[in-house]
Amino acid sequence: MNLQNLAYAIDQSIHNLGAVSVTGGAILALLSGVARRKLAWIVLSGWAVQGMTGALFGVLSYAFYGHLPDIAGIAVDALVIKMACAASGFFLAAFYLRQARTENMNFWRIEALLAIAALTAASFLRWFS
Numbered sequence: 001m002n003l004q005n006l007a008y009a010i011d012q013s014i015h016n017l018g019a020v021s022v023t024g025g026a027i028l029a030l031l032s033g034v035a036r037r038k039l040a041w042i043v044l045s046g047w048a049v050q051g052m053t054g055a056l057f058g059v060l061s062y063a064f065y066g067h068l069p070d071i072a073g074i075a076v077d078a079l080v081i082k083m084a085c086a087a088s089g090f091f092l093a094a095f096y097l098r099q100a101r102t103e104n105m106n107f108w109r110i111e112a113l114l115a116i117a118a119l120t121a122a123s124f125l126r127w128f129s
């Protein structure tokens with residue numbers, strides 16, 4: 001088995017699960033009235049996982065090829081959007097958890113929009129790189 005492909009596949013699997021956590025968590029909180037505080041923890045962890053596994057893509061590229069992925073233009077814009085969504089989503093969730101305001105629906109609407117924006121940017125990163 002090719003170690004490089006295995007490392008990328010494992011990182012991508014965790015990255016995909018993180019994407020499900022932030023998107024699914026926010027939508028579930030909007031549609032159902034249960035366990036919103038737990039969902040906020042799931043969403044917070046999901047954003048952290050996205051940041052770490054996203055950075056790991058760069059680390060793997062450096063380890064296997066000796067340089068970061070060669071991307072430019074729209075792909076870079078898409079990556080910056082993803083990073084901004086992950087950072088904003090994380091700090092917003094941390095803030096609302098700390099304030100014990102996880103019943104606030106505007107908080108969840110913003111979290112859902114950030115998740116959808118990041119997923120859309122992921123498609124552009126994929127096909128413009």
Ligand code: HEM
Nearest residue numbers: 019022050051054055057082083086115118119122126129
């Ligand atoms: C710091 C934040 C992030 C970084 C650095 C990052 C980085 C990356 C990289 C390098 C890839 C591989 C792209 C390729 O196939 O060439 C990727 C794929 C992907 N990312 Fe992220 N990402 C981040 C955040 C997110 C977030 C917040 C989401 C969704 C909520 C997300 C969803 C995805 C998905 C779905 C893919 C697979 C795309 C495909 O192959 O079709 N990422 N990400």
